[in-house]
Amino acid sequence: MAKAKKARGARTKIAPIYRKGEKDKLDRHWRGFFLDKLAETSNISAAASFAGINPSRAYKVRREEPEFARQWYAALVEGYEHLELETLRRLREGVPADGPKFDIANALRLLVMHRETVARERARIENADEASVLASLNAKLEAMRRNEQALATALEKDGVYRVEQSDAG
Template structure:
């Protein structure tokens, strides 16, 4: 990106290499804040997003970090409810209603995604799977008949 300035890594080089990824993911899991994670890792948000689009392993780890962030929020809500801790560190009232709505929406999206993964099988794939199972059964029956000395 032309307006992107190179960010210096801890070692002082303009290219942070692959070492920034761990720091980025740790910060993302802890804060659920992409800008903060990029800043902590000393990369631009655009760089992190570009790597996420091109590196499936990093994309998977990114999603795991986001999931950790939701888990952290859930734990925080539960802790606050148990302890009666209604205020944030800066004196504002903790927004339980929005936190719970966000967690419910996340749960619904996760359930929907899981459901769509189960249903995302083409008819051809189902037929091929059935054909393989039938062929396996035929072979097993033929072996059993051969073992008993029967004709196939």
């Protein structure tokens, strides 16, 4: 049993900079490191390695925390946008012989494979933005209605009567 526990611990390499405190606990900032690297690479294993965690930990947190899951998908969308732009740049400029390797065919395949997922996530993000704008407008209208009602009540108390405009003209 001790051997299995040691082997399990050996797979999870947590860099010392991600640990803090006397009890050597995992720094809770790993999420930010993970999401930044995920947006940069679109690679969960690379992002987990960079953050000093096991990928299974990231998957578990994604299942348990809806906000982290939302940020995860937003990071993937950003990563695919980076890949689209880099692929487009390489198609326009070509791949320099002495530069870093870039497999355009595989990049295009990856973009095609995930096109539907990325489109769905972009639509969700845009809908969320539209929903928040609509909610903000509704809140402002409701505040205006309350202010108007308060003014009408105050005028009635002072004996000033408000003349209502008719819709006819």
